[in-house]
Amino acid sequence: MLTDTEKNAIREHYQTIAGNLPNFRPRTAQRQMLAAVANAFSRSKNRQEGEETVVRDGESIAVIEGPTGVGKSLAYLLAGGIMAQTRGKKLVVSSATVALQEQLVGRDLPFVVQHSGLQLSFALAKGRGRYLCPYKLYQLTQSHAQESLAGFETPSVLWESKPKPNELALLRDLADAFHERRFNGDRDTWQEAIDDTVWFKITNDRHGCLKTACPNRIECPFFLARETLENVDVVVANHDLLLADIGMGGGVILPAPANAFYCIDEAHHLPKKALSQFAAEHSLNQALWFSERIATVTNKIAAVTDKTELANLADEAASSLLESLQEWLFYLADTPELSAHADTNESTWLWQDGTVPENLAALVNNTLLSARALLKNLNGLNDALSAARRDKGQDNLLLDRLTTELGLMLARAEQVEAVWSLFATTTAEDEAPLAKWVTRKTTDKPDYIFHASPVSAAASLVNGLWRQAAGAVLTSATLRSLGNFDLLLRQTGLCLLPETETLTLESPFDFSKQGELYIPPLIASPKDAAAHTAEVAQWLPQLIHADEAIGTLVLFSSRKQMQEVALKLPESHLPLLLIQGDLPKNRLLTQHREAIAAGRASIIFGLDSFAEGLDLPGDACVQVIIAKLPFAMPDNPIEKTQSRWIEQRGGNPFIEITVPEASIKLVQAVGRLIRTESDYGRITILDKRILTARYGKQMLACLPAFRRIG
Template sequence: MLSDALKQQIQGAYRQFLDSKSLRPRLGQRLMIAHIARVLGGIKRNQDHKRSGGDHLCVVEAGTGTGKTLAYALAAIPIARECDKTLVIATATVALQEQILQRDLPDILQHSGLSFTLSLSKGRRRYLCLSKLDQILSGGDAATLPLYPDERSAAPDNSALALYTRFADTLASGQWDGDRDNWDSVLPEEQWQRVTTDHAQCSGRRCSHVKQCSFFKARESMAQAEVVVANHDLVLADLALGGGAILPPPEECIYIFDEAHHLPDKVINHFSANFRLGASERWLEQAERSIAPILAIPAMQKSLRGQFDSLLNLLVAAREALNPLRPILVELLEGAVERQGNKQLRFEEGRVPERLAERARELRVAFAALVQHCEAMSDTLQDGLDKGTLEQRRDELEQWLGDVSAMRFRCQNMLALWQSYASDSRTEKPPIARWLILVDAGQGLKDMELNSSPILAAKTLQSSLWSRCYGAVLTSATLTALGSFKRFSMRAGLYEDASFEVVPSPFNHADAGQLHVPAMNCDAGDAQAHTDALIEMLPQLLDKAAGSLVLFASRKQLNAVYEGVPLSLRSLILAQGELPKHDILRQHRERLDAGKGSVIFGLASFAEGVDLPGKYCSHVVIAKIPFAVPEDPVEEALAEWISANNGNPFMEITVPDAAVRLIQASGRLLRSESDRGKISILDRRIVTRQYGRKMLDSMPPYQQVIE
């Protein structure tokens, strides 16, 4: 139960913030604060501050303009402090992460009267690795085993060496902290990758550079913080490592997942596995070659030499075990279909052909032996560094530990794929999606890739996060579909006793916006007729002196309409694909600031996360109901499973997903309470089909004009 003292602290912070900034309270914001405080404050805990009962998952849909960050921060920060928990705020996008860290939370600190310490959490890849920098500048870089084939090309050129020397100088003078984002210019990806690392290759506290390590300095700063800003991927990476490896353990955290509608897909991507045959063969060959010079060192302890010798034999055995795989995959691809330019074969119900499953069982044994041996070698090398049990030089031991750890990580990834393909799919509920695809490997070459992925994030989130965390808030502007949380709850694996709430938007949609469905003499299902209709209608629909956003469901139609409209309109259009997204948005704003008209032609990436307030977007045109392209093997496997259980995939997946995308697209119109404008949907199925009517009913309450 929320104590009176906490209640007064939260209410007082809200009043002080509003008074300090001369703002009026918003109903949706007040309701959101109250709902979060009620759920998090009602969590039962024992004397050790561990959760012992009560609802601990809070789901809030709050539209644009509610002020979600202020609401969840004011409600959760005092409760997290009272419970001695770390508040982890995780976003799906870098843009929102930067906004929260650089603008929203400092603003709350300044105006609310709350006092809290704040830190940003990033992965190792955002920080310089001093060990790698030292190896490059001393000429030892070539001896380090790359984690993936072709990861390292030729030796760094003079330009790269000059950059690395600057890195060393600015670090030594204290002018730079080793954070990529704090460097004074944009760093080329290839040059940065040489001097950064990840958990697989990092020797951690055993590294001789650990006291000066940028990543560990940041970790120590984070450990002292009461509020940590991260992203979804970092939280999931921490969970994949068991929790508590990057962030505090889930049991010691209250999580805020902003943009939470992305979380289920993030989980599916994060916990999938894949294996590229050609790339893996090349990597194994590289790994074998990297061991040969180590075995040539004359002064090496017999036991350690024996371990390296065994490692070499296991690598050779694993590579040779792959040889029979190639003809199997080639034969299977003969029955594949062409999808988006590449051949693809999905295994129905996740059932792998027996000859492939048999090979997977053998490869599972080979790669399990490799992983086990690498783990034993890592222990030996760690003891050598910690206890001095090995006579080798410390720099040699550190490099070998990094290389062996990298081998273990890569082999674990391969093993995960073979474990999936060797398992009995009949026992899986829901099934795992498995497929084979021919992919581009660069330089005009193709590679065969095997994939495995969960079709729902529910089990992973339940076991790794929801059952462990002290509490969590999930919030977004689009969590419901067709007026229900059912779709999101199924995908995210939320407990039945999670607390759900929709808070009202601050926008008066009926006065601010009009939803227009014009008359059309074609069905959007007829692609050519629909495209012809768009070419004819858009010149009359669009105000050539205003800012408009036209959203398409396919690049093919976007290009066809762009080529088909009159030149007088085409000259105003900034089309996705012609320019980078940030350049399109910049040029669009510049045109309107100069008093000219501008029209953006965009795809799905412009339907979410694009902020064009006021004059920059007074008309949103949605060319077609944004149904997903039915070519994704994970979505296909999910639909197959729902059908097998007497469900209707179209009504249970396709329509709710499209309804959410439709709301997200329409959300580009009103970005502030003063915005005004119109939304046009050029797809008559929104009124002629029963599912379309359901979508229309779930839209915000704009004034509807249906011809």
């Protein structure tokens, strides 16, 4: 229950913001969200004496849809920050995009601290992979390293091929800049993009990390960042990092779930992000490469740890894995489903219902057993190195170097074992299957990629996050689909936690006065792609006036249609056109705004990614034209496996998945029009199914209450 102290603190700090800002307008929806966040966190359960675990059924979880203009971030930062402080928790804020992370740290949190009087310390959290490992860098460059390292050759295990001169030059530049403190070791702060091939050699890796034994730990960017996170009130993360932490058991990178209140912004992205996190894949070529090189590392470890038998077992497992992989290479070369496609240079073999082909069951099992044995023995050698390091008579510099090399092998072995563990998994009849498939790539060096993924992340989220967390708030402008939260609750597993609260906040905008909706009388159906494209091209010049200095956003569901319509536009409109993909996004938007400011019309042609997160207030976006309802056909292996499973259970994947997801996308696209209380404009939908199909009418009913015209 919310205490009087907490209620008063939230009220007083909110009033302080209002008093410090002359133009601040308290909003009913924002106050509702403040209360909802505080009440949810106040219901958090703590483990009582004698209890082994806390049974949570969603009592401290709230799902809040807050339309644009509500001021969601201020509400959850203020209420969440106060509740975290009073309840002795950390506030973990997670977003789907780097842009929102930067906005939270660079603008929103400083705003709350400055204007509310609430003292909140905060920091941006990043995964290990964003930070430099000084020890690895010094090994590769031998610059500024300890003198005793000078005799070591560059560790060849770190390079799959001979390093290029420009790669070595970049490493030297990074080493010099880091040593002179002109570079803090955060990849995102380097002045130029760092190629993944180079960065992988020098990034922080939990497998090869020497931890407290590292001679460079005092200057390690990752550990310095970790120490910062331990001493702040608010940790700003992203969904990928949050899910990675949960996948490792929680509390490894971020605060432990039991000690954290989570505010998950842009929560509609969480289900798909979770699927990616809980999936696994590996390249056949890379697995062959590291399997062949295991012995070069294990032999050196055996020499300094007296673990010859363990090293031999690792070598035998690597040889067995190599044999299995070569058998896969032989088999896949003759698989008809993986014959090369000239137009895409890629082909996919999906295993129906995630069932291993009968003739491959033994090979799948053998590959898994070899991968498991290799991982087990490599972990044993890693423990032996740790024990040897505690022996003061050992050469720690040599041991450290071997630990780094073994860490790279461990990371690869863990990746391979994860894939084959999923491949060998058989789900129960009433459970959703795993999607399993092999992709053949024929660009550059031909390769095969093995993939496995759950089709639903619900169970993993329930067990790893929702039942562990002290409390959580999920929020976004678009969480409902077809008027309810069912899709999101099902995808996140929150439908299994009966006490989860859901709340829909009212928009502060007067849509009936600020906007209008027009659905022209089109003849062609989008199912007839050529006819529909031709009709869209005919309508656009009638809808967009080339001499009116306003911005128009035209959204397409396919790049092909977007390009074909662009080619059909009249000469008068071509100079006004900006097409997504022709320019970097920031540059395209800058040109668009400059054109409007100069009194010229500007037209943006965009795809799905421009239907969300694009903020063009005022005259920059007075008209949004949607060429087609944003249906996404189930064309990837995960969606195909899920659709078939739904059909086998007597369901309709189009109605259960495709339509609800399209409804969310349509609301997001429409949301590009009205961004402030002074905005105005028109939504035009060039798809007659919005009026003629039953599902279209459902989607139409979920749009804001614009004034209908035409």
